[in-house]
Amino acid sequence: MSKGQVLEHKKQQVEMIAEGFQNSKTSVLVDYRGLNVDEVSELRQQLRDAGVDFRVYKNTMTRRAVEQVGYEELNDVLVGPTAIAFCEEDAVAPAKVIGQFAKDHKELEIKGGVIEGQVASVEQLQELAELPSHDGLVSMLLSVLQAPMRNFAYATQQVADQKNEEEGA
Numbered sequence: 001m002s003k004g005q006v007l008e009h010k011k012q013q014v015e016m017i018a019e020g021f022q023n024s025k026t027s028v029l030v031d032y033r034g035l036n037v038d039e040v041s042e043l044r045q046q047l048r049d050a051g052v053d054f055r056v057y058k059n060t061m062t063r064r065a066v067e068q069v070g071y072e073e074l075n076d077v078l079v080g081p082t083a084i085a086f087c088e089e090d091a092v093a094p095a096k097v098i099g100q101f102a103k104d105h106k107e108l109e110i111k112g113g114v115i116e117g118q119v120a121s122v123e124q125l126q127e128l129a130e131l132p133s134h135d136g137l138v139s140m141l142l143s144v145l146q147a148p149m150r151n152f153a154y155a156t157q158q159v160a161d162q163k164n165e166e167e168g169a
Contacts, residue, residue, distance in 0.1 A: 010061065017057055017065035020084065025091035027114045028098050028125055029074065032056075032083050034107025043101050043108070050093040053086045073119040077111035091116060092131050099129025 001009070021027055032040060047054040059078040066074045085094040095113070102108040113120050115128060132140060 013057065013061050014064045014068065017062055017084070018068045020053065020086040021065065021069050021071060021114055023088050024086040024094075024114070025089070025116060026087055026094050026128065028085045028094045029077055029111040029113055030083050030085070030098060030102075031080050031109040031111055032107075033081050033109075035105060039105055039107075043098075043105075046097050046101065047085055047094070050097050051087060051089050052094045052097060054083060055086075056081065056083045071114060071119050074112055074114075082111065092128055095125045095128040096131070099126055 032043075035043070044054055059082055062078055062082060062084070063075055066072060066078075085098060087094045095115075098108070098110060102110060110122050110125055112122060113125050115124065120128075131137075
């Protein structure tokens with residue numbers, strides 16, 4: 001590769017990272033030191049299954065990208081090996097999968113991230129990880145919506161039973 005090609009490759013990589021941050025609902029930066037190859041493969045698979053893109057980038061490339069998109073606050077955590085989980089579809093998935101994995105693998109360290117365009121702390125990402133998934137939220141919403149209908153049906157049945165008792169008496 002010529003010097004010009006290398007420079008062009010680096011520009012493209014910075015652009016790709018910047019787009020990842022801009023297009024993702026949530027991005028999570030982690031230090032994966034201490035995980036063995038099988039554990040990293042398992043984490044990658046779980047993230048892939050959840051629709052999350054997980055890649056390792058050089059910190060110098062990531063620094064340029066975060067400066068390009070206005071997330072300079074992340075520069076403080078860009079020390080040591082850093083992998084980034086990007087997800088365009090689901091704001092909860094990256095934090096949830098990584099948070100759950102980190103509970104079982106203490107070596108995995110969440111460094112920080114971005115939630116809906118705002119730089120997020122480790123604590124905020126952990127809170128996000130505790131939220132129910134999209135499907136979980138939908139089922140909670142449905143149960144809340146169904147409760148009044150069940151109560152109405154129950155009340156109607158009570159009234160009908162009471163009338164039947166009165167007529168039969």
